[in-house]
Amino acid sequence: MRTPASRNAGATFALLILCASTSTRADGSRDRDLALVQKAEERRVELIDRVTPSVVCIYDKRERGGGSGVIIEPDGYGLTNYHVVAGMLKTRTGLAGLPDGRLYDLEVLGIDPTGDIAMFRLTGRDRFPYVPLGDSDALEVGDPVYVLGNPFSLSDDYTPTVTIGMVTGLHRYQWGLGNNLVYSDCIQTDAAINPGNSGGPLINARGEVVGINGRISVNTRGRYNVGLGYAISANQIRRFVPALRAGLLAKHGTLNATVDYVEGTGTVFSDTLPGLCADRAGIAVGDRLVSFDRRTINSRNEFASVLGTYPANWPVRLAVEHNGVTRDLDLRLDPLEPNLRRPFEVAIEVNQREIRRVLRRFQRTVYGDRRPNPPTVWKWAVRRAYADPGAADKTKPPQRFEVTLTGDEPAVMRRVFDDGAHGNTIEFNTHTAVRRTSADGATFDLTTDEALILAALYTMHTELTAPIEDLDLARFMHVGSDRLLRGDGTRSLEVLATRVAEDGQARFGFDTETGRLVQAQLVGDRSGVSVSLRFTDHRDVGGLIWPATIEVDGPGYAYRDALSDWELSQ
């Protein structure tokens, strides 16, 4: 560790240089310069001291290999490169040396072979030192950056090597091997990165992780630093973290289309695979790609670069020009299959750990510090407003609906028109929709989308809110990240999927930042029917913090239910 003596030596050096270069200046400014130099140096030393304890030397179980990593959460979750842990996937275990001089057990969680990222968890301590992820989009060329890691496996005591440089390029694209190890929209630095640095952090001036170093340009003279290193951006990684934490094989998105850059015209679609993403969205060969998720696309490189940062199934908005007319297309990206030597199975206990964490956070938003204790009877009434009041069967908006959910009785939904006459009644039992009774007593089967909506609401009210130890976790699966379908598109979600109704899947989306339930995507497996629910206006509803508004997008209709009355009882 640094001693006061060495600090003084540094200060003396600074003084010498300043004397030489400021001899023509007044003494006062020289003193001020010296103070500034010392201050800057102290800040740098402080930053390195602060970051160092979280930097990990990664080895396999036989203490071979040698990559780097960084812990980003106090409970021992950290990031490294996929190519660092690729040899550990059989056992999903390894060893991690920390600068405290100890070796800890390392568990490989999820992997992202396309983005060359993997997540691990360390055990053996209650609390680990960590460095949070920063905002890599805030970087500018010329900004200072620090690289920490274990190049050439130099470290015997697990203390990292530090190299310093600046950001020398942004939004770089570096081709991968097939669909693996693609560095999209990555950060370039001249801080020395060498074999062994892989997986270690790129740190900004605030001491945050803005990237994971994993690649360098090499000359014919050997595999070592020649001034061009690349880091995967923290903002890309953040989109994959939910899937990685949940032990999944995280896949990137693809349009299943190619573009060419035509000088004078721009980026033009040159091929679309039939029946897949771009084709499904109605994009034709020759259409011009104006922007991808609000980012203007000026080259093929830029297209590949921007696209490569998105997870599979994420919703994106494309502006596409067809015959001189530009329109917005909303679509979900197809998955890009990584190349794996053996299939990567999800470790159930890793996944369930994340389900518990997501539910615990969600329940804290609902109950505060109280123990989860869902009401056995939920009874509420809503005012329904259709987005398109002219549509059939919606003659007298706004309408009133009453729904009663109980723990062991069917849920009942009753529609009340403005004139006070009772409308349809829907009886609904556990996860399967039952029947609908109209005012005159005739019964019908529920439509698939009605059943899906009710089933999802039922799951939400009876299961997501129940004490976690009472839940059958096998009914759920953490399926990674998603993001809000509307709004500014910057909020990412964590998604728990479960079966609903006879034939459907509900994907509940929880805000990554707040933990709140904000979205549900419902899909009928056989029917293909798709409904999306957005939960907003979270507020105190009978002692629980609960969404007071639900916006529903179904096949051919859209409406908004605003809570007008409620009754919750045990």
Next chain:
Amino acid sequence: MKRPPLTSMAAALGFAAIVSPAHSGGFGPAVDAVLPRVVKLYGLGAGLEAGYGSGVILSADGVVLTVYSLLIDARRIRAVTSDGTTYSANVLYRDYARQLALLRLVSPVDESEPVGPFPFFDMRCDGADAGFAGLRPGDWIVAAGNAFKVADGAEPVSLVHGIFSGRTRLDARRRVKDFPYTGDVLVIDAITSNPGAPGGALVDLDGDFVGLIGREVTANLTHTHFNYGIPHDVLCEFMAESSGGAEADPLHLAGLNLRRRTPDADADKPFDTGVRLTKAGYRTVLPFVTRVQRDSPADRAGVRKDDLILAVNGKNIKDVDEYDERMNDRAPDEPVILVIRRGRRILTVQLEKPAEPVETANDPPDGEG
């Protein structure tokens, strides 16, 4: 590029080599100045010669300075400016001795169509401009060039930063040949010896153009790749010669100096010793001789199958890769001295270049201009 105003601290630290300006926000002016003034060049490539490089814009109408290389022998040189626009580039002038060349950007469609105005570095060659002469060892520099052609289209070229170490005469070679330029160079500690970077700009902290990134060479003194810039005053001499009173007629100049031959081709390789080693897979392979070509220098010197090669020209080698490296990294006529182990004996043998004539490349013509 938007950037917060410089703090007084950054300005003060411009003088202090102990704290990197990157760590005080001080590289902003240099980065902002250099990136728009460097162009990406694409031309002829062959073998180890990258078909891409960099150039520096020196006038609003598109005169570009770059290094002399195979690249500019292309029938069509393509130049991409920092805004992503593609131009053609015509060679105005080239100087083999200084290893420099001057180009002019023209419209790829119609050469007579005026182009620009471009952002450019004003060389300010006349007048005792202290800004460039004032570069002192220890001063920060930023080098900008399209190393490894990482940048494409409108993407800005790559940067490296470091310090100016000193000024010295260049004594270097390119692979096996002496490098023609033996004048002064700016020695820097930033790595610029990468394909594509030569021809890029070297600027100081204020963003003033102080030198041109030189071609990839190996220093004769250290046998390591050498990072340097051609100094501003040498560039000025070159510029003065290139204008030579014929400034108004660049095509005339181009006609005078256009040369199609490529003196730098890889024709003269080191002679073949006749030793054959086998390498398979990724594992380290011991340098056992697997075959000796009949009547080859090795055969005549008595090298045999199954000999283990321990050293080449005084340097120990541990595997076939290192053997290849040593063998490729020698002058064409340089004899090879091998230390070999045969059974329990250690032998030293000398392999001489065969007497019969070998094909040679054309000698480079005299420097022009």
